[in-house]
Amino acid sequence: MLALAFLASTAEAQAQVSAALQELSGEADAAAAVEQHWIWEFFSYAASEFLWVGAWTAVKITALSMAIGLVLGLGLALMRLSRLFVVRAAAWFYIWIVRGTPQLLQLVFIYDALPYIGLKFDSFTTAVIGFALNQAAFSAEIIRGGILSVNKAQSTAATALGMGPVLTLRRIVLPQAMRSILPGVGNDTISMLKLTSIASIIFVNELTFRAQQIVGQNFRFFTVFAAAGLIYLILTSAISIAQSWAEARFDLERERRPRGETLRRMFGFRLNEKPGEDVPAPKPLAVSPADAHVSDDDVFRSLATSAGGIAKRGEPFVVCRNVQKSYGDRVVLNGIDMTVARGEVVVLLGPSGSGKSTFLRTINHLEPVDWGEITVDGRHVGYAPLPGGGLKPTRALAKARADARIGMVFQHFNLFNHLSALENVIEAPIRVFGIAPEAARALGLRLLGEVGLAGHADHLPHRLSGGQQQRVAIARALAISPKLMLFDEPTSALDPELVGEVLQVMRKLASAGMTMIVVTHEIRFAREVADRVVFMDEGVIVEQGPPSEVIDNPSQDRTRRFLRVVERAETAS
Numbered sequence: 367m368l369a370l371a372f373l374a375s376t377a378e379a380q381a382q383v384s385a386a387l388q389e390l391s392g393e394a395d396a397a398a399a400v401e402q403h404w405i406w407e408f409f410s411y412a413a414s415e416f417l418w419v420g421a422w423t424a425v426k427i428t429a430l431s432m433a434i435g436l437v438l439g440l441g442l443a444l445m446r447l448s449r450l451f452v453v454r455a456a457a458w459f460y461i462w463i464v465r466g467t468p469q470l471l472q473l474v475f476i477y478d479a480l481p482y483i484g485l486k487f488d489s490f491t492t493a494v495i496g497f498a499l500n501q502a503a504f505s506a507e508i509i510r511g512g513i514l515s516v517n518k519a520q521s522t523a524a525t526a527l528g529m530g531p532v533l534t535l536r537r538i539v540l541p542q543a544m545r546s547i548l549p550g551v552g553n554d555t556i557s558m559l560k561l562t563s564i565a566s567i568i569f570v571n572e573l574t575f576r577a578q579q580i581v582g583q584n585f586r587f588f589t590v591f592a593a594a595g596l597i598y599l600i601l602t603s604a605i606s607i608a609q610s611w612a613e614a615r616f617d618l619e620r621e622r623r624p625r626g627e628t629l630r631r632m633f634g635f636r637l638n639e640k641p642g643e644d645v646p647a648p649k650p651l652a653v654s655p656a657d658a659h660v661s662d663d664d665v666f667r668s669l670a671t672s673a674g675g676i677a678k679r680g681e682p683f684v685v686c687r688n689v690q691k692s693y694g695d696r697v698v699l700n701g702i703d704m705t706v707a708r709g710e711v712v713v714l715l716g717p718s719g720s721g722k723s724t725f726l727r728t729i730n731h732l733e734p735v736d737w738g739e740i741t742v743d744g745r746h747v748g749y750a751p752l753p754g755g756g757l758k759p760t761r762a763l764a765k766a767r768a769d770a771r772i773g774m775v776f777q778h779f780n781l782f783n784h785l786s787a788l789e790n791v792i793e794a795p796i797r798v799f800g801i802a803p804e805a806a807r808a809l810g811l812r813l814l815g816e817v818g819l820a821g822h823a824d825h826l827p828h829r830l831s832g833g834q835q836q837r838v839a840i841a842r843a844l845a846i847s848p849k850l851m852l853f854d855e856p857t858s859a860l861d862p863e864l865v866g867e868v869l870q871v872m873r874k875l876a877s878a879g880m881t882m883i884v885v886t887h888e889i890r891f892a893r894e895v896a897d898r899v900v901f902m903d904e905g906v907i908v909e910q911g912p913p914s915e916v917i918d919n920p921s922q923d924r925t926r927r928f929l930r931v932v933e934r935a936e937t938a939s
């Protein structure tokens with residue numbers, strides 16, 4: 367009524383009211399004719415075109431404002447997460463102003479103030495702009511919360527596969543963030559639909575306003591407002607249903623069922639299925655890699671060969687010179703010099719905090735170095751040489767990583783939680799390396815078969831054991847045809863009985879001729895598989911050599927002490 371009073375106080379508004387009432391007169395006559403029973407009256411208002419036209423206006427404002435608000439909100443959320451203070455501050459300031467002032471005032475301000483700077487919009491457009499700008503501030507915080515809820519390890523894994531920031535955001539982070547974003551967005555959409563009624567302050571002829579117009583003429587408060595309420599309820603229920611559907615779609619715990627499977631479970635049949643046709647047998651369980659058939663054209667061997675592992679075996683491949691890295695005052699790598707030959711398997715040993723993982727991450731530029739240089743296959747990853755000597759970071763870092771083709775396997779697997787095992791494996795080949803989906807699928811299935819997981823291609827990571835997840839992670843790293851494989855404690859997060867299946871795959875890869883640098887505490891594996899063992903402590907290489915020297919006959923006291931501790935721990939477990 368306040369809005370109506372305000373409206374009636376201006377000449378333009380009075381013209382609008384009388385036009386609306388004229389439009390309404392047909393409805394009002396109809397209402398008068400059926401006045402005999404309130405229920406009938408209620409339903410005739412609830413079905414009246416006059417109210418539904420207003421509802422449609424509310425829906426259009428909500429849909430447009432929500433879409434624009436979400437896009438702007440995503441931009442603001444990314445600004446809030448920026449490393450640049452000025453960018454973060456600008457986003458924060460916008461959100462602070464918009465969230466801190468009443469929306470009604472914002473609408474009036476846009477409607478009355480913008481014409482002074484030459485921007486005149488009609489009421490509907492003004493409402494869309496006003497609601498969208500308001501929603502952007504609220505969406506920004508919901509989206510930022512969603513992005514922060516996704517484990518950073520997910521983007522690290524994507525980065526290691528050569529995926530750039532935008533691709534990582536679109537394919538990996540946002541789909542997982544949706545689970546926490548959707549309830550907030552659903553809430554805001556419902557609130558906005560109801561709040562569109564305040565747009566009547568700038569003469570938008572929406573649902574509540576139309577209901578008030580009818581009441582202003584016939585004073586049937588109860589039936590008219592109840593009918594408007596019912597229409598709101600129908601529309602907000604539709605939003606809730608859409609929200610539930612979207613939430614189910616992004617629910618990672620949800621079992622992925624083929625089309626018609628739900629009906630079959632409920633009624634015992636499947637759509638498009640001939641009666642009597644047998645339901646296909648479940649796919650066979652994974653065979654253990656130890657039992658897996660290794661064919662002559664073993665995928666691992668062809669990968670290693672294409673990386674030059676056999677033909678050029680022994681040539682320097684990874685060359686690190688005086689690599690230095692600090693975090694604040696803490697020096698983590700203090701002048702590492704190391705060369706890894708093509709086809710060589712190097713195991714890095716060392717106590718916790720000695721800098722092994724950091725060193726590994728500098729090789730594919732997941733961490734930039736402070737000093738020194740690293741080349742892989744003769745090229746710097748993420749650095750370009752300066753004309754007068756020295757190096758400068760390249761802008762196209764994702765491309766540099768992709769070109770280097772360095773596969774990385776992490777301690778906690780870092781599989782993309784929203785993608786099946788096969789989708790995990792083929793994501794980078796399709797999106798980064800442009801392989802046709804069908805060819806990528808064939809390669810993915812072969813690799814999964816090779817790590818003993820042919821029967822688990824459609825399973826989401828949470829349905830796989832730790833050992834199986836790590837084998838998928840190895841297949842995923844191999845799918846980019848790596849020239850070099852980095853393993854960062856690949857078995858440390860596994861139960862002892864699952865360690866063997868992962869080590870078996872790594873053994874197979876090593877014997878195929880793949881160049882590998884492995885950080886591990888598995889002394890037996892190092893003894894069996896490594897060509898060279900490098901022992902690190904406090905950011906320096908203490909000693910290195912064949913396992914028979916470093917493990918069985920270490921020259922340094924520090925190495926002996928470390929090996930004693932590891933052996934004691936192995937005996938205890």
Ligand SMILES: Nc1ncnc2c1ncn2[C@@H]1O[C@H](COP(=O)(O)OP(=O)(O)OP(=O)(O)O)[C@@H](O)[C@H]1O
Pocket residue numbers: 693698716717718719720721722723724725
């Ligand atoms: N992003 C980071 N910011 C600050 N400090 C870090 C960061 N990453 C690693 N460090 C520190 O650098 C040191 C070396 O870490 P790093 O993970 O390389 O050691 P590590 O030998 O691999 O140990 P672990 O076997 O426990 O993983 C540790 O003290 C760690 O706390």
